[in-house]
Amino acid sequence: AQSVTQLGSHVSVSEGALVLLRCNYSSSVPPYLFWYVQYPNQGLQLLLKYTSAATLVKGINGFEAEFKKSETSFHLTKPSAHMSDAAEYFCAVSDGGGNTPLVFGKGTRLSVIA
Amino acid sequence: DTGVSQDPRHKITKRGQNVTFRCDPISEHNRLYWYRQTLGQGPEFLTYFQNEAQLEKSRLLSDRFSAERPKGSFSTLEIQRTEQGDSAMYLCASNLLAGDQDTQYFGPGTRLTVL
Numbered sequence: 001a002q003s004v005t006q007l008g009s010h011v012s013v014s015e016g017a018l019v020l021l022r023c024n025y026s027s028s029v030p031p032y033l034f035w036y037v038q039y040p041n042q043g044l045q046l047l048l049k050y051t052s053a054a055t056l057v058k059g060i061n062g063f064e065a066e067f068k069k070s071e072t073s074f075h076l077t078k079p080s081a082h083m084s085d086a087a088e089y090f091c092a093v094s095d096g097g098g099n100t101p102l103v104f105g106k107g108t109r110l111s112v113i114a
Numbered sequence: 115d116t117g118v119s120q121d122p123r124h125k126i127t128k129r130g131q132n133v134t135f136r137c138d139p140i141s142e143h144n145r146l147y148w149y150r151q152t153l154g155q156g157p158e159f160l161t162y163f164q165n166e167a168q169l170e171k172s173r174l175l176s177d178r179f180s181a182e183r184p185k186g187s188f189s190t191l192e193i194q195r196t197e198q199g200d201s202a203m204y205l206c207a208s209n210l211l212a213g214d215q216d217t218q219y220f221g222p223g224t225r226l227t228v229l
Contacts, residue, residue: 101147104157
């Protein structure tokens with residue numbers, strides 16, 4: 001069975017600082033991995049996805065994530081935080097790409113301090 | 115492309131009542147998914163369809179829950195005899211089973227409060 005663990009339910013960074021949101025996965029098959037962002041009272045929006053091509057994946061809004069098989073990790077980073085990045089971030093895994101149900105982590109709430 | 119829409123956005127009901135939610139996927143998306151999100155948790159898969167066929171149901175989906183997609187377009191999720199534990203955000207997502215177009219697009223959700 002697949003699972004995702006997001007370390008830290010709440011992360012707070014200063015504006016302009018590095019953003020690092022951690023995600024570790026468990027999967028018995030080569031995984032497909034996703035990061036979604038959720039703003040208040042809105043649905044989830046895809047930031048980026050890993051589908052066994054390049055291990056460093058670039059997404060929208062300056063975010064990127066690196067797939068590390070040896071560490072079973074897919075951490076999300078952004079070099080410089082912006083106030084508009086404040087939101088809830090979810091890591092998800094599936095064994096069939098986006099065409100099968102996703103298994104989500106519990107989420108990490110990112111706060112950005114001016 | 116208007117995105118995934120869900121109706122209603124908010125529903126308050128009393129315990130024991132039945133409720134029905136509707137999801138309209140992005141036009142021509144053949145897969146449709148339902149998830150449930152409780153406070154402080156990530157979305158949890160409930161069920162999904164390809165066209166009108168229901169492909170899988172989670173064990174989270176008790177007998178009080180039923181979903182259908184009669185014409186392969188919109189879908190409804192019905193909860194019978196609601197319980198306070200059913201209070202959650204119900205999310206719908208859709209995608210197109212074709213090549214690399216596998217990104218699931220999510221609607222804004224229906225927030226259910228059971229009193």
